[in-house]
Every structure is written in structure tokens, then in C-alpha cells.
């Protein structure tokens with residue numbers, strides 16, 4: 001990531017400053033594209049359902065191949081947009097981790113009754129966060145990998161792998177550039193091309209078990225791909 005890695009401290013502190021000023025709303029989470037939230041969540045549901053359970057009520061114990069539905073981790077969760085519509089309806093417990101405390105505070109009311117099934121609200125940068133070993137069936141990482149340096153992303157993915165339960169799955173859903181690494185000075189992030197993301201995933205010792213492009217998003221935004229890893 002060149003320049004970014006050279007000035008890692010400001011890369012992270014500028015991003016934190018950017019997000020502190022963003023309103024704790026769905027529109028804020030999606031950079032003014034709140035209108036795509038439904039399409040996004042519906043696409044994610046279809047994707048995730050391919051892996052959950054195996055006709056045994058989602059415990060993942062039937063044939064031993066399905067992903068369980070006990071506990072999920074929402075990474076870079078923001079106000080819990082994904083937890084509310086995707087993860088809490090499917091998993092018994094959901095933990096949220098985000099670097100912006102104000103978003104986690106908002107999540108407590110935004111998630112309404114279901115907030116009772118939130119296990120933990122962790123306020124931390126993913127570059128520092130160590131998920132509990134063996135706790136999670138699914139670790140969902142959406143629209144946040146561009147806030148990590150290459151080395152931190154690889155290390156974080158390694159820690160995520162150790163945090164999975166048997167048959168657990170890590171999902172990355174994010175913008176992919178057409179070519180190379182595209183920096184965003186405004187929110188202090190980068191957008192990587194898909195081959196670079198695939199390479200970082202393999203450096204973390206993970207295997208891509210399924211990959212899809214999210215369809216029906218506006219043409220002017222980056223293409224978005226979902227990768228299932230274990």
C-alpha cells in the first residue's frame with residue numbers, strides 16, 4: 001500500500017476522525033447510499049444461506065458440514081445495520097466491534113429488542129482487536145477492510161480464523177477497484193482490486209470457498225464482492 005504504510009499512524013487517526021463526524025444513521029454508514037441497504041442485505045442473506053446448517057435447524061451438527069448459528073461477529077459494525085437485518089435474525093448471539101464509540105452507543109437503541117441478544121459491544125480498531133478463540137460461527141467483515149493496512153488485514157484475518165468454531169466461516173463483503181489500489185483521502189481508506197484481496201486472504205492462510213459479485217448496485221459505485229473464507 002506504499003505511502004499509506006509509511007504513515008500508518010495518520011492513516012488510522014484520520015479515519016477515526018472522519019467517522020467521528022459521520023451521523024449514526026444507515027445513510028451515514030453507507031456514505032449517502034442508504035438506498036442500497038435493502039439490496040445489500042437481501043444479497044447477503046442469499047449468500048449466507050448457502051452455508052448455514054444442513055437441515056438440522058442450523059446447529060451445524062447434522063452431516064457435520066453446515067455452519068452453525070450460535071454466534072456471529074459483526075466487524076466494523078457501525079450502528080449495527082447488518083446485525084439488525086442479517087445477523088440477529090439468524091444467530092442466537094451477535095457481537096459487534098467498531099472503532100467509533102458513538103456508533104456502538106447508537107446500536108443499543110437501533111437494534112431495539114434484539115439488542116438483548118448482543119453479547120458484546122467492543123470499541124476497538126480491527127488492527128488491535130483479538131476475537132475470542134473458538135467463539136464464532138460467522139465473522140462478517142463488511143465495508144471496513146479498506147481501513148486496514150495490508151499487514152494488519154492479514155494478521156486480523158489470521159486471528160479471525162482462530163476465533164472460528166468448527167465449520168465456521170469468515171465473510172468479507174467490500175468494494176473492489178477495477179485496477180490496483182485506489183486511495184480515498186476523505187475517509188482515509190483504500191480500495192483494492194480483487195486479485196490483491198485474494199492474495200491477502202491467502203497470505204492469512206485462508207481459502208476462498210465461495211465468491212460472488214453483488215448485483216443491482218448503482219453503476220457509479222465500486223463493484224462489491226463477497227468472499228467466503230475458512
Ligand SMILES: C[S@@+](CC[C@H](N)C(=O)[O-])C[C@H]1O[C@@H](n2cnc3c(N)ncnc32)[C@H](O)[C@@H]1O
Pocket residue numbers: 015016019029030031075076077078079080081082097098099100103124125126127142143144147148
Ligand atoms: C462504511 S462503514 C460500514 C458499517 C457497516 N459495516 C455497514 O456495512 O453498515 C465503516 C465502519 O467501519 C468503522 N471503522 C473504520 N475504521 C475502523 C477500524 N480500523 N477498525 C474497526 N472499525 C473501523 C467505522 O467506524 C464505520 O462504522
